[in-house]
Amino acid sequence: MADNARAKRLADLIREVVAQKLQRGIKDPRLGTHITITDTRVTGDLREATVFYTVYGDEEDRKAAAAGLESAKGILRSEVGRAAGVKFTPTLAFVADALPDNARTIEDLLDKARASDEKVRETATGASYAGEADPYKKPDSTDETDDSTE
Secondary structure, eight states, X not given: OOOHHHHHHHHHHHHHHHHHHHHHTOOOTTSSTTEEEEEEEEOTTSSEEEEEEEESSOHHHHHHHHHHHHHTHHHHXXXXXXXXXXXXXXXXXXXXXXXXXXXXXXXXXXXHHHHHHHHHHHHXXXXXXXXXXXXXXXXXXXXXXXXXXX
């Protein structure tokens, strides 16, 4: 089993090689400039690599890009093997990255929170306290005993 540093270096190399090959080497129109390789992970035994990608566009573009990556998997794997120089070239699995969807969900939740805060701020404007302005009890001056009479 390889060490984690070697797996990380191989993952970085795979990410760079796949991105460069997609940008300049493959003539498939489904794999245009709207694909971004976001991350690559390699198993500890260096046998399998998972390549995460995002696609700029709608659902149809995502499906076309997934089909294009699947058809170019062999070419990309041979390029990785040529660049890596390892005994066994890892198999490539392409997975659509969920990061943009998660970011969109978080942005929607933050927008809802901002709208809710604005409603609370509007409600609080001009409102008065339910009780006194200072709810804490303070000792009265009449409650104190005069110690000088003893």
